[in-house]
Amino acid sequence: MKNRKSRERLLWMxxxxxxxxxxxxxxxxxxxxxxxxxxxxxxxVIFPSSFTNGISKIVTALTTIDIGRATLDTxxxxxxxxxxxxxxxxxxxxxxxxxxxxxxxxxxGLVMVSMMLPQVLYIIPLYRMVYNMGLADTLLGISLPxxxxxxxxxxxxxxxEDLPQSFIESARIDGAGHFTIYxxxxxxxxxxxxxxxxVLMFMRIWGQYLxxxxxxxxxxxxxxxxxxxxxxxxxxxxxxxxxxAMLIAxxxxxxxxxxxxxxxxxxxxxxxxxx
Amino acid sequence: MKKKEKQxxxxxxxxxxxxxxxxxxxLLPFFSLFLVFMLYPFVYGIAMSFTDWSVSSRGxxxxxxxxxxxxxxxxxxxxxxxxxxxxxxxxxxxxVTLLIGMSIALMLALIINNLGRKGYGFFRGVFFTPYxxxxxxxxxxxxxxxxxxxxxVSQLFAKIGIGVGxxxxxxxxxxxxxxxxxxxxxxxGFNFVILNAGTKDISPDLYDxxxxxxxxxxxxxxxxxxxxxxxxxxxxxxYGFISALQVYDIPYxxxxxxxxxxxxxxxxxxxxxxxxxxRNVYLGSPSGLGRAAAEGVILMGIILLITxxxxxxxxxxx
Numbered sequence: 001m002k003n004r005k006s007r008e009r010l011l012w013m014x015x016x017x018x019x020x021x022x023x024x025x026x027x028x029x030x031x032x033x034x035x036x037x038x039x040x041x042x043x044x045v046i047f048p049s050s051f052t053n054g055i056s057k058i059v060t061a062l063t064t065i066d067i068g069r070a071t072l073d074t075x076x077x078x079x080x081x082x083x084x085x086x087x088x089x090x091x092x093x094x095x096x097x098x099x100x101x102x103x104x105x106x107x108x109g110l111v112m113v114s115m116m117l118p119q120v121l122y123i124i125p126l127y128r129m130v131y132n133m134g135l136a137d138t139l140l141g142i143s144l145p146x147x148x149x150x151x152x153x154x155x156x157x158x159x160x161e162d163l164p165q166s167f168i169e170s171a172r173i174d175g176a177g178h179f180t181i182y183x184x185x186x187x188x189x190x191x192x193x194x195x196x197x198x199v200l201m202f203m204r205i206w207g208q209y210l211x212x213x214x215x216x217x218x219x220x221x222x223x224x225x226x227x228x229x230x231x232x233x234x235x236x237x238x239x240x241x242x243x244x245a246m247l248i249a250x251x252x253x254x255x256x257x258x259x260x261x262x263x264x265x266x267x268x269x270x271x272x273x274x275x
Numbered sequence: 276m277k278k279k280e281k282q283x284x285x286x287x288x289x290x291x292x293x294x295x296x297x298x299x300x301x302l303l304p305f306f307s308l309f310l311v312f313m314l315y316p317f318v319y320g321i322a323m324s325f326t327d328w329s330v331s332s333r334g335x336x337x338x339x340x341x342x343x344x345x346x347x348x349x350x351x352x353x354x355x356x357x358x359x360x361x362x363x364x365x366x367x368x369x370x371v372t373l374l375i376g377m378s379i380a381l382m383l384a385l386i387i388n389n390l391g392r393k394g395y396g397f398f399r400g401v402f403f404t405p406y407x408x409x410x411x412x413x414x415x416x417x418x419x420x421x422x423x424x425x426x427x428v429s430q431l432f433a434k435i436g437i438g439v440g441x442x443x444x445x446x447x448x449x450x451x452x453x454x455x456x457x458x459x460x461x462x463x464g465f466n467f468v469i470l471n472a473g474t475k476d477i478s479p480d481l482y483d484x485x486x487x488x489x490x491x492x493x494x495x496x497x498x499x500x501x502x503x504x505x506x507x508x509x510x511x512x513x514y515g516f517i518s519a520l521q522v523y524d525i526p527y528x529x530x531x532x533x534x535x536x537x538x539x540x541x542x543x544x545x546x547x548x549x550x551x552x553x554r555n556v557y558l559g560s561p562s563g564l565g566r567a568a569a570e571g572v573i574l575m576g577i578i579l580l581i582t583x584x585x586x587x588x589x590x591x592x593x
Contacts, residue, residue: 008492012389019383020401022460026416029427043425050364061370069340084448092305107306114313116553120521121551121575124556125316125323145312159522178297206408209524224411228528243419250412257407261400264407268465269472 030062030250033243034058042239050166057244065237067245070226077142077212077220078191078205084147086194093156093193094182102257115150119210139219146205151271152197158270159193160186196267199260203253223249282387323489324568330559343569345355353536354555356578358570361539361546368451368547369519379511388474393552399471406464410457410524417457418444418529428456444529450544457525460520473507474500513585520578521550548574 029045031115035054036045048054062068095101096108140268163186171181187194212222227249229235230242257264324343326336338544348356387398405413419427423534443449477500485495530540536559539546544589548570555567 009389009391009394011342013394013491015382015386016390016394016398019379021464022396023401023405023464026413026420027408030416032285042550043422043427068535069574088304088308090439091301095298095301099298101295104298107302114309115315116517117317117578118517118521118575118578120552122313122316122320124552124564124571125320127556128564129316129319130406132380144308148305148308148313150309155310171334178294181302190483203407206347207411208407209411210549210553211303214556223570224409224524227411227415231528232531234533242415246412253408254404257404265399265403265468268403 006263027254030243030247034240034247036240040242042243049238050096053240054244057240058248059237060238060244061241066221066226067223067248069266070223071248072220072222073087073221074206077139078202078223081084081138081143081146082198082201085149085152086198087147088147088154089152089197090190090194091182091189092153093160093190096153097157097163098165098186110151111150114148115154123211123214127211130215133244136215136218139220140241142212142215142220142222145209146211149201152201155197155200155244155267155271156190156193159190159196161190166188192263195260196270199256199264200267200271203256203264206253222258279528282422291366295439320511320568320571324572326565327562328558328565329561329563331561332564336565337564339565343565344573346562347566347569347573354551354560354566356549357543357546357554358548359540360543361551361582362453364528364543364545365520365522365547367448368454368522371451372455372458372519373512375455376463377466377508377515379459380463380470381501382465383467384470384474385500387471392521399468402467403464405461406468409527410461413457413461414525414528417453417460438464443538445544447542448539448543450526450530453529454522454525454545458519458522466515467483469505469511471505475506477503477574484561508588509585513582516581516585519580520574520581522547522548523553524552527553 012153027253032043032048033045034057035048035051036042037050037053040049051099092111096104096111130136130141130145133141167189168181169186171185177186207224208222212220213228215224216222216225216255227246230237230245288463293374319476322566323336325338325340327339327342328336346352347355349355387395389400390398417428422445423429423440429438429441438446438449441449443453481499481503482495482509485499490498526545526547527538530538530545530550531536535554536553538550552570552574555563555570
C-alpha cells in the first residue's frame, strides 16, 4: 500500500516538474543571458559565465537607455499610489466591517460592481479628463485614478473579519472617538491585511502598462513603457543590454514575491475565493 | 431607507445622525475618487459615444446619434475594417486561451494535491511566479524566445513540425497563438491558485470514504473533486473571459511601431479591440474619441452578454 502511494506520488511529480520548468526557465535565462560573455551565442546561453560583463550591461541599461530613471519614476508613483490605496481602502474597510448605517448595502454594492467594471470602458474618457485637468504627465495624474482599488477594500475586509467587534465597543466606552479607534486600535490590528494589500497592489501597479502609457509623456517614464520601447523591433540596442533591462524591470516584483510569497498567494486567494 | 432607520431606531436622533456622519466621512475618500475617476468617466464615455468627440474638440461636440456605431460596424473604411478584424481575432483568441489556460490550471490544481507537503509548497510557489511578474516582461522574454529562425521556443516548435520557418508575431493565426502562449504562461499561476484553494474546501471525509472503497487518485479527482469544484471553476472562467476580452499589453507591445496604423502588425494579425480604441486616440481624427468610446461600449456589451449567458447556463445546470 505504502509502496503504491509513493510510486504514485513520483508519477504526479512529472507534470509538476515540467510546468515548473516552463514557469522558471524564462526567468532564469534573463539572469544567465545578462551575465554571459559577449563571445557566447545568446540564443544558447543556459548558465551565467561572466559576472563583470553582466554588471557592465546592467550599468549600460541603467544609464544609457533610461532604465535607471524609469525604475526610479515607477518606484515613486507606485509607492505614492500604494500609500493612497492603503489609507483610502482601510478607512472604507473599517466603516463597512464594523458599522451599520443607512445606504450601506447600496454603497458596498457599488464597490463590488466597480470591481467587475472593465477598465476599457472608461479609460479613454478618463484619459481625456485627467488631461483636461492639466494633470497629464504628473504624479497626481497617474496615481489618483489608480488609487481607486475596490479589490484592496475587499481584501482588507477579509482580514478585518477576524477582529472581534468587542474591541470597538470597549474602546468607545473608554471615550475614544470614531477615527481614534480606527487609527489607534483597528489599524494596528490590521497589520497583516495592510501588508498583504500593499504587496499585492505594488506588484500590480508596477506591471501596469495601458494607463501609464496613455497619461505620461516626457516628465514621468513608467518602466513598462521603457521596456515596451526597447523591445520594439525599431529600437536598436545590444541584445544583452536589452535583456539586462528586462532583468532590472523584473527584479522589484520578483524580490517582493520571493520575500512575501505566502502572503501574496494568501491575498490572491482571499480576493478570489470568498465571493 | 433613511426613513425606516429613523422609525425603527429609538436612540436620540441628534447623536445618531452624528454617528452616521462619521461613517460617511470615512467612506468619503474612497467614494469621491471612485466617483471622479471611475463612475463619471464611465457614464461620460457612454454619452460621448453618440457624438463627434475628438482630440481637437475643445468642449464643443455635436450629437451624431448612432453614426459612430454604424461607421465602425459598416466594414467600409480603414478604421472600420480594422475594428472588425480585431473582433475576429478576439473570436479566436478568447476561446483558445481560456480552453488551454483553464485546462492546464485545473490539471495542476488537482495534481499538486497528490504531492507531499514539501512538494506542494514548493510547486505552488513556482507555478505562481509568472503571474507575479509584469505582463510586459512576459512579452519581452517570449518575443526573444520566438524570434524567427533562432528563438529557443520557435525552434523547439519547428522540430516537432509546428511553424517551420514562420515569423510568429507577423503571421496570421500564429500571431494570435503567440499571444495565447504568453497569456497562458502568465495567467495560469493565478487560475491555478484559486482553483487549488477551492479543492481545499472539499471535506477530507469524502476522500477517506473513497479510499476505504479502494478508489485511486484519479477516481477521487474525477468523481469527488471536479464536481464539487464546479462553482470555483465557473468563477475563474467568468473572470478569465472578462480579462481575455480586454487583452492589450502583450499584443500591443509585440506589434508596436512608430506609426499608429502599424498597431496590430502587418495585416492586423495581432490586432485586438482595445488596441484599436487606443489607435483612435493617438490618430486624433475627427470623431476619433467618439469612435473609441463606441468601441468601448460594444466591447462592454460583449462582456455583459457573455457573463449573462454564463450565469443563465449555470442556473440551468445546477
